Amino acid sequence: MASPRLLRPHPLLSGLRGHAPPARLRRGDAPSRPPRGGRARRRGRRQAPGSQPRLRARLRRPRRSPGLGRRRPQGLALRPPRHPAQPRRRPLAPLPRARRRLPLRRPAVTCRWTLALAFCCLPLLAGAQDAHSEFRELDALRRSLDAAADAEQRASALATLRAKLDAFLARHDAAADQDASLCPEVARAHYWRAVFFADADLPAAERSLRRAKSLLARHLQRRRDDQLATLLRQQVALLGARLAARSAEAASAAARAALVGKKAPPFVAEEVLGDREGEGFRLFDQRGKVVLLCFWATFDGRSCRQAIPLVASLRKKHPDLVAVAATRFYGKAYLPAKDLRSGEFRRDLSASEEREVVRRCAEALGIDFPIAFAEKAARAYRVTVLPQLVLVDAQGVVRAVRAGGVGDRASLEELVARCLAEAR
Structure with a gap:
């Protein structure tokens, strides 16, 4: 009689349906009948509707571990275990794959593409050669x-240069966006146009400078070591600043010219030095009188040498003329000596120090009319260049504006006499 230990079923085989445990399984022996999956056996067995599931359906085989494939009972190894003295088997290296040889392109196709590219680049190369020769x-x-x-020779050369520059830029300015080798030559042509013809057409010169700046920026991105282009870029920046200042001055001159024939802007002095010190000065209070405003500064040579002596002589010649020397606090001043040929220039002055320097400068220049500090009035009268003379008649209308100098003295004296005659 067999021992009960030999007839005991294997614990992992007891859950497999349709497989009876063998009488004795030795290590390394394969089962006589391979276990079939539960899905294949359940395919033929369908439960009747309303019937209870069989108790045996619960006896399923063990679950599969994720990533480990189908679990195999530990006691049913298909090959004997490795002896500890036996070396491990190394997996065989995979065979190298045969390299895929790419088919060679036909020389005719390559030649065709090369010829097409050459024909496309020929016009650009020809245009670049023409541009270089014209630039020379x-x-x-x-x-x-x-x-x-x-x-006379300079005027004729300027006319020829302007015509050549216009023709060169008309042909190659747009091509510089496509061909980067043309950027330095076209930028230099724009720079020459701005230098030689800024007086004739200031807006066109500013546009040329902006175009030259953009072209040089593109060129220096491609070639940062180009020293000539870097120097030209600095020259363009300096000329652009000068043209911007000239453009602002032109706008101020237009605004000053627009003042003539209109009511004078309000003039109120924040502080007055001289014979009216402590009283103040307002242009509105001088209605019915002819007023000559002289905007000046102690550090401006033309103000001290031209404008102030002219106003003093006009006031001595016409006692009914009201003259005012208008200035503002600049933070710097020039104190001339008694002979007016030398002096001392001072910076970083406070308001009280500058006021004292202006007082001493007025004494040295012999100014015997009021000196008014009027910063708001300077902005209202568009004072950007010193000296500036403004003549206001008895009705409060601006009759003349002279900026940057006194201009024609005889015409100014005649206009002052006419305004005084109209006021009587």
């Missing part, structure tokens, strides 16, 4: 302009 002609013409002996 422009450079030679510019040098001849610098070497012009008299004004």
